[in-house]
Amino acid sequence: MAVRLKDIARDLGVSVVTVSKVLRNHTDISEETRERVLKRMKELNYRPNLAARALVTGRSCTMGLVVPDLVHPFFSHVAKGVSKALRRKGYSLFISSSEEDPQLEQQEIEQMLARRVDALIIASAQWTVESFRRIEEQQVPFVLIDRQFPGFAANFIGVDDIAVGRMATDHLFDQGCRRIAHIRGPEVSPALGRLEGYRGSLAKRGLSPAPGHVVLSRTGDDAGDVSGYEAMLKLLSLSPRPDGVFCYNDPTALGAMKAILDSGLRVPEDIAVVGCGNVIYDTLLRVPLTSVDQDSLSIGEKAGKLALALVESKTPQRPKSILLEPNLVVRASSQRRGL
Amino acid sequence: MAVRLKDIARDLGVSVVTVSKVLRNHTDISEETRERVLKRMKELNYRPNLAARALVTGRSCTMGLVVPDLVHPFFSHVAKGVSKALRRKGYSLFISSSEEDPQLEQQEIEQMLARRVDALIIASAQWTVESFRRIEEQQVPFVLIDRQFPGFAANFIGVDDIAVGRMATDHLFDQGCRRIAHIRGPEVSPALGRLEGYRGSLAKRGLSPAPGHVVLSRTGDDAGDVSGYEAMLKLLSLSPRPDGVFCYNDPTALGAMKAILDSGLRVPEDIAVVGCGNVIYDTLLRVPLTSVDQDSLSIGEKAGKLALALVESKTPQRPKSILLEPNLVVRASSQRRGL
DNA sequence: TTGAAAGCGGTACCAA
DNA sequence: TTGGTACCGCTTTCAA
Numbered sequence: 001m002a003v004r005l006k007d008i009a010r011d012l013g014v015s016v017v018t019v020s021k022v023l024r025n026h027t028d029i030s031e032e033t034r035e036r037v038l039k040r041m042k043e044l045n046y047r048p049n050l051a052a053r054a055l056v057t058g059r060s061c062t063m064g065l066v067v068p069d070l071v072h073p074f075f076s077h078v079a080k081g082v083s084k085a086l087r088r089k090g091y092s093l094f095i096s097s098s099e100e101d102p103q104l105e106q107q108e109i110e111q112m113l114a115r116r117v118d119a120l121i122i123a124s125a126q127w128t129v130e131s132f133r134r135i136e137e138q139q140v141p142f143v144l145i146d147r148q149f150p151g152f153a154a155n156f157i158g159v160d161d162i163a164v165g166r167m168a169t170d171h172l173f174d175q176g177c178r179r180i181a182h183i184r185g186p187e188v189s190p191a192l193g194r195l196e197g198y199r200g201s202l203a204k205r206g207l208s209p210a211p212g213h214v215v216l217s218r219t220g221d222d223a224g225d226v227s228g229y230e231a232m233l234k235l236l237s238l239s240p241r242p243d244g245v246f247c248y249n250d251p252t253a254l255g256a257m258k259a260i261l262d263s264g265l266r267v268p269e270d271i272a273v274v275g276c277g278n279v280i281y282d283t284l285l286r287v288p289l290t291s292v293d294q295d296s297l298s299i300g301e302k303a304g305k306l307a308l309a310l311v312e313s314k315t316p317q318r319p320k321s322i323l324l325e326p327n328l329v330v331r332a333s334s335q336r337r338g339l
Numbered sequence: 340m341a342v343r344l345k346d347i348a349r350d351l352g353v354s355v356v357t358v359s360k361v362l363r364n365h366t367d368i369s370e371e372t373r374e375r376v377l378k379r380m381k382e383l384n385y386r387p388n389l390a391a392r393a394l395v396t397g398r399s400c401t402m403g404l405v406v407p408d409l410v411h412p413f414f415s416h417v418a419k420g421v422s423k424a425l426r427r428k429g430y431s432l433f434i435s436s437s438e439e440d441p442q443l444e445q446q447e448i449e450q451m452l453a454r455r456v457d458a459l460i461i462a463s464a465q466w467t468v469e470s471f472r473r474i475e476e477q478q479v480p481f482v483l484i485d486r487q488f489p490g491f492a493a494n495f496i497g498v499d500d501i502a503v504g505r506m507a508t509d510h511l512f513d514q515g516c517r518r519i520a521h522i523r524g525p526e527v528s529p530a531l532g533r534l535e536g537y538r539g540s541l542a543k544r545g546l547s548p549a550p551g552h553v554v555l556s557r558t559g560d561d562a563g564d565v566s567g568y569e570a571m572l573k574l575l576s577l578s579p580r581p582d583g584v585f586c587y588n589d590p591t592a593l594g595a596m597k598a599i600l601d602s603g604l605r606v607p608e609d610i611a612v613v614g615c616g617n618v619i620y621d622t623l624l625r626v627p628l629t630s631v632d633q634d635s636l637s638i639g640e641k642a643g644k645l646a647l648a649l650v651e652s653k654t655p656q657r658p659k660s661i662l663l664e665p666n667l668v669v670r671a672s673s674q675r676r677g678l
Numbered sequence: 679t680t681g682a683a684a685g686c687g688g689t690a691c692c693a694a
Numbered sequence: 695t696t697g698g699t700a701c702c703g704c705t706t707t708c709a710a
Contacts, residue, residue, distance in 0.1 A: 001478055002455075004703060015681045020705065029679055045476065047453040051390045051399060052703035054687045060390060062433075062454075070422070076415045083409070084437055087443075092450055094401075095434040097422055104426075111431055114386040115401075116341075137384065139340055223622065254623045284564065284575040307375040343687060354697045359689065367695055391687035395702045 003044045012036055023048060054116065059323045062092045063307055064112035070097040073279035074249075074296045078145060081300020082121060082307075089308060091118075093244055098125050106131045111139055112333060119307040123147055141310035142305045148189040153319045157311065159294040159304045160323040161190045165197020168246040168274040172299045173205065175336040177244030177272055181213040183231045183256060185248040194248045196278065198334075212238050212261055217252050228255025231248055236263055250277035257287060257333065272334040276326075277338055288331035295324060342383045351375055362387060365566050393455065401431045401648055403451035405444055407464045409436040412618035413635045414462060417484060420639020421646075428647055437464050445470045449657055452477055458646040462486055466526075480649035482642045487528040492658045494649065496642045498531045498633040499662040504536020506667045507585040507613040507631055512544065514675040516583030516611055520552040520572045522595060524587040533587050533615065550575050566593025575602055580608075583673075587629055589616035596672065597624060609618055611673040615665075627670035634663060 005023070009016045014033060020038040021029050029037075040046075054060040065082055067075040079095055086093055094112055098105035102125050109131055112120060115322050120135060120142040129152045143155040165182075172180050182198045185191030195214070202208055215234050218227040228247060235242055236259065247253035253275030260271050267273055267287045278293035302322060310317065344362070348355045353372065360368050361376040368376075379385075393399040404421055406414040418434055425432055433451055437444035441464050448470055451459060459481040468491045474481050482494040504521075511519050521537045524530030534553070554573050557566040567586060574581055575598065586592035594612030599610050606626045608613055619633035625648060641661060649656065654662055 002703095006703075016704080017681050017706090019679085021680090024705085030679060033679080045473070047449065047477075049394075049455060049703050050453045051455055052686090053705075054390050054686095055388075055394060055703080056705045057687090058686080070409075070419050071412065071414075071415045073410065076410045079434070080409050080436055083434075090450070092433050092454060094431050095422075096432070097419055110386065111429070114389045115431060116388060134384070138386075167510070234523050258623055271525065284597055285611070285623055322355055341687095345687075355688080356690095356697050357695090363689085369695060372695080388687050391702090392686080392689075394704090395689045397702080575701090598708090 001048045002049070004049070007042050008037065008044065008046060011040055018118075059311075060116045060118055061090055061246070062094060062097065062115065062117050062244075063304075064094040064109070064115075064117040064120045065122075066096050066102045066120065067114075067123045068098050068105075070095065074146070074277055074294065077084055077279060077296035078123070078300035081302075083302040084303045085304025085308065091308070093209055099318065100125045102131075104125045109135065113140060118311045119143070121145060121303050122305055124149075132237070141307065143307050143310070145299055145303050146157040146190060148321075149212075150189070155306060156318050156321040157299050157306060158323060159299065159326050161193025162197040163294045163327045164190075164276055164294070165194035165199075165246065166201045167197075167326060168276065169198045169201035171290070171328055171330070171334060172244035172246060172272055172274060173201065175244070175268070175272055175334055177242075179210060179213070179240060179242045180244040180246065181215070181235050181242035182209065183215050183217050183235075183245060183247045183252055184229060185217055185252075191248050198246055200319075210238075210242075213242060217248065218230045224249055224251030225255035225258070228252030230255075232256035232259035232283070236260070236265075241271070244273075245271060246274045248276060250275040250279065250289065253289055253291070253333075254285065257285070257289065261286065268332065268334050268336050272336055274334050278329050279328075285333075287333045290331045290334035291329050293327040293329050295327070300323060340633065341388070342385045343388070347376065347379050347383065347385060348377050350379055353515065353620040380641060391454035398650075399455045399457055400429055401433060401454065401456050401641075403433040403435070403454075403456040403459045404461075405435050405447050405450070405451070405459065406462045407437050407439045407444075409434065413616055413633070415460070416618060416635035417639035417642070420636040420641075421643040423636075423638075424640045424643025424647065430647070436463070436487060439464045441465045448474065455500065457650045458482070460484060460642045460646055463488075480646065480655075481648070482646050484638055487527060487660075489528070494645060494658050495647060496638050497529070497662060498638070498665050500532025501536040501539065502632045503529075503615055503633075503665045504533035504538075504585065505540045506536070506665060507533075507615065508537045508540035510629070510667055510669070510673060511585060511611055514583070514607070514611055514673055516581075516675070518549060518552070518575050518579060518581045519583040519585065520554070520581035522554050522556050522567060522574075522584060522586045522591055524556055524591070530587050533585075537585055549577075549581075551580060557639030563588055564594035564597070567591030568598045569594075571595035571598035573603075575599070580610070583613075584610060585613045587615060589614040589618065589628065592628055592630070592652055592672075593624070596624070600625065607671065607673050607675050609676055613673050617666075617668050624672075626672045629670045629673035630668055632666040632668050634666070638663060662666070 005016045005019045009019045096108040125144040144156050184195045215231040217231050274290045276292040278291040342353050344358045348358045462485040470512040484496050523534045555568040613629045615631040617630040
């Protein structure tokens with residue numbers, strides 16, 4: 001079926017070792033033999049069995065990427081970035097979507113460990129640090145992305161979420177908003193960081209969130225538009241109602257915006273809206289959405305590169321945490337100056 | 340480092356074979372031995388080396404998925420569907436994005452073949468059928484999705500693209516449009532099928548596209564909004580100008596809609612717009628977009644299941660082509676009845 | 679410059 | 695019920 005080293009060796013009357021050496025560009029092979037072997041490899045369309053090689057070298061040249069939801073634009077961009085970083089090095093990538101299910105995530109991680117991936121990149125849906133201990137036991141290097149675990153030292157690449165919250169809220173304040181509400185996400189680091197940034201921005205001005213001005217978006221990243229809609233309805237029922245909302249992600253912001261428009265109010269005149277992610281076709285919305293960009297592609301690329309570096313360096317490194325600076329992209333949904 | 344069968348066997352004073360049998364639930368093992376082995380496996384946190392197993396069984400229990408652009412919602416949904424189908428069976432999935440580059444795609448396919456995937460699922464960016472021959476040579480079953488190659492018999496899962504074009508155009512006609520234009524895509528089967536459906540719908544009514552009413556969208560799936568914008572500008576310069584446009588995908592439709600609105604015309608009153616894909620937050624746009632749904636998740640699932648079936652059945656099957664029926668989702672961008 | 683032998687971590691087959 | 699042996703396809707080591 002598949003051509004093996006053995007077949008080529010037999011055909012040419014040389015040993016398997018010789019062929020193997022040609023394959024890996026060893027120098028101790030005569031030019032003549034090399035050419036004969038190469039020629040035959042071409043003819044037979046030979047492809048080395050990478051699994052077999054991995055078994056003996058102890059390096060599979062594969063990595064695993066686990067994300068909560070591959071359909072979420074943030075994570076698909078991350079995946080693209082990781083792929084890009086690995087491609088040049090001949091690595092292949094297992095990608096798995098945990099559907100925000102910690103148990104499923106754990107299972108997928110175990111599976112990848114069983115496949116002896118050289119490293120793992122994980123945007124975790126876990127509540128505990130348990131499963132990472134398992135990875136550490138196996139001595140497999142891993143990089144966390146997007147979601148951090150306080151008090152747990154690990155390689156991490158993500159955006160500075162406190163800065164995200166601060167920038168968004170500062171911006172709303174600059175646009176003249178004085179009753180700024182926040183639709184926050186679940187108890188994971190990005191949402192918590194953004195909340196902290198939001199509070200910080202208010203505190204800087206001697207303010208604190210008015211009662212009811214921080215609302216929890218019911219779901220996580222999926223169906224964010226639905227839960228954003230619901231959360232916004234709560235905010236709309238307050239009096240006085242907010243004149244600005246910072247939403248912890250874009251889908252939520254879209255839902256919030258829809259709720260505002262549906263209730264007959266205007267964006268940004270009555271309520272300004274800022275989201276985070278900048279990955280949804282923000283420019284083509286009813287009201288183009290102001291959003292904090294996280295450069296998810298580059299998060300993926302950096303994570304891939306870091307993972308590669310960890311694999312290269314035999315000696316265990318001190319965990320490295322890299323925070324990228326976010327970028328505010330201003331669009332119509334928040335521009336109230338000069339109205 | 341990693342625990343091996345051998346370690347467990349040594350610890351317990353049994354043979355490697357016995358441990359291996361327990362691992363795979365063979366019946367010819369005494370209950371007592373089984374329990375001892377199981378206990379020790381738990382203690383040591385044993386995980387079988389799947390690569391080693393693959394080497395001897397000839398089955399890697401991995402598959403490869405190659406798509407032109409993982410960030411495109413259509414393909415990320417497909418990926419999700421494939422994952423879902425494979426997960427239950429203990430398969431892992433290599434995912435690779437070819438960035439619409441045929442050469443890169445070929446390279447990634449070769450890589451996956453070298454990793455001895457049990458099957459491949461490919462949304463191809465190729466112009467020729469060449470690279471598929473290579474896969475056939477290796478006797479690796481594969482399933483094409485989304486894009487077909489006329490005259491090349493292969494397993495295929497996709498949507499009935501002619502029906503897509505027909506439904507969209509019929510709908511525009513029903514809404515009172517009489518000068519229906521089409522922004523078409525590149526020379527690949529989905530775009531060609533949709534074009535054919537569009538022509539068919541007109542022909543059915545004794546019509547044919549007016550001169551200049553079929554415009555080619557400059558790019559493929561990425562940056563479709565930009566090229567859709569440009570294509571629409573051309574249509575707007577015609578006189579009489581179209582009163583309805585069917586765009587071969589959603590990003591293009593978004594771009595087209597923006598061009599219409601920017602030029603001061605109204606959607607759908609002046610020009611009705613229909614897209615295809617239904618995966619972009621269509622409901623939250625300035626004008627919610629009517630779109631033909633392809634159920635990309637289910638395309639992925641069906642492809643995954645078919646691939647599994649191909650792996651199971653030793654005997655080569657006759658290529659199977661499955662066309663799913665599309666679904667028109669009507670929103671504001673095309674509703675002109677009763678205005 | 680070449681190749682024989684051992685072994686990576688498992689499984690298959692058959693004999694004990 | 696248990697286990698010895700061979701082997702999957704490749705690399706490593708070391709001797710010829």
